[in-house]
Amino acid sequence: MDQRILGIHHVTAIANNAQRNLDFYTGVLGLRLVKLTVNFDDPTSYHLYYGDENGSPGTLLTFFVWPDVPRGRRGTGQAITVSFAVPESSTGYWIERFTAHNVEFTRPMRRFDDQVIPFRDPDGLMLELVARPVSDLSARAQKSAWTAPVPFAHAIRGLDGVTLCVESLTQTESLLVETMNFNPVRREEGIVRYEIGLKGFGTTIDVRCAPEIGRGLVAAGSIHHVAWRTSDEITQREWRQEIARRGLNVTPVMNRVYFRSIYFREPGGVLFEIATDGPGFTVDEPLERLGSELRLPPWLESARDELERALPPLRLPNV
Template sequence: MATDIQQLHHITAIVGNPNEVLTFYRDILGLRLVKKTLNYDDPYTYHLYFGNYDADPGTIITFFPWENKKMGELGDGQVATTIYAIPENSIDFWAKRLTDKGVDFVRGSRFDQETLLIKDFHNLNIELVEKNWGKANTYAVDDITPETAIQGFAGAIIYSHRPANTLHFFEDVLNWPVVDEDAVYTRLQAPGDHKEWIDIRKTPGTFGTMAIGTVHHIAFQVDDEDTLVYWLDIAQKEGYKASDIKNRDYFKSLYFRERGGLLIELATKAPGFTWNESLENLGTELFYPAKHQAIIEVVKKKLTPLDF
């Protein structure tokens, strides 16, 4: 049993109108809608998954569209920015594409790497950075090609209420080494092939409010359920209050909150997104957890129709 945590699995955020999510992530950023399902705890809310063409772990961003809800506040205990890897020499393409689509962005840099910082339609921070992710994304939208398409996660910026504790979690529990730091951030790097970055802000602020425009949790990949059991024991020994192991249909997972306030999920890489839908047809059919079967016809009538 391989117990190391090598990479990100997915990031889940709370948003508003689901069709605005489709417009931004599918039609502008060029990500593929790979699964259309319902929230396990709230069947009247979609759970939408976007990623690369193959729906690989490490490319998946998921959303709970909470319509007619208030906006959240960014703060400690949250992923502040989701960072995407774009191919080398593609940042000017993305600057032009965003301009043509009417999306504002800010050019910046961190650790001597040029960045494009965007806010989506629900105030989530999305950043693009050139990074060799190792696998091209073949999903095509407009003039996006494998030479320019978003490949997967380059990492995330974390706001922590106790930065030293969050650093301990990544460095000493996950064994992700520190590779750089400046006056604002400490950067750690995943040991896996994609070498995602976690940039932890050094100065605490105030806790954020979880609602529209905030990240709900960040998930890291483990091999299988036996590995989840192994990490559940570690989480408990570290004093983190952990959930039991949950079946999420496309992976099994457990949750705990590290001491800086960040909600962590560990998720298995199997069975993946193609066990109930072919690769070619991903994202075309509405699936739902079995526990919603008794009310599914009522739920369908109340869901916002999605634009296709």
């Protein structure tokens, strides 16, 4: 296929307390809650979407919230780290902010010549801030209907990439390089970096080969899946055919209202999604009101009263 994956569309992880998750990602990290909805496959639980002001593909980290789920375990067969891009001049700001908010973090380190600040969210999910030159970061409107608690000069701009952990590199690399058009660009201490070669957020993926640590458990504080961007539904169908040709089990196209999705497991066991860029988050509420109230897909509206009784109440941030 000539059409490339455009980068990461979103990453979805698991949390077990919706209010704590919301307070951390909006109040501490300064992301916008761009959609408050439910897990379409488990509608008595929340699905929270965080991103930039517009909910742009490439800026999105989302959470399934399951209150009774146990803590996960990092290991092979899963994505283990989400990286955010921040301006390179902002690392001091974030160290002070993490200290003030009692965030568990590690002092800046170097990886592939990047300055990285590793930290954890309240469920133990591994996250990183990666310092990037401002010239490498997409322009973002400094004024919006939403008031961010983090000054724009230091704000998270989008997803930088993800790290996968696999038992064996060979088949995962084959999929990334031969099918998804990633290029291996660096190798360092058991980690291989792949890049798409396009500008924008989420165009980097690191793969760690670590059979010695054992299989991971995807639960609270773990990444559920990584979604990759494609431009439209026609291209998505072509990707589905290509993935099936590789002998991988791929789902039918699923209507997620804000995008269309297909899912499959890459050979190392990590759940991948390919999602369309559109129609986007303003399909059911205006830009200035994103994340301001519970939105349900049309097929669940008749059950709204029942679902609202089942879902825990939330104190929403200033929208």
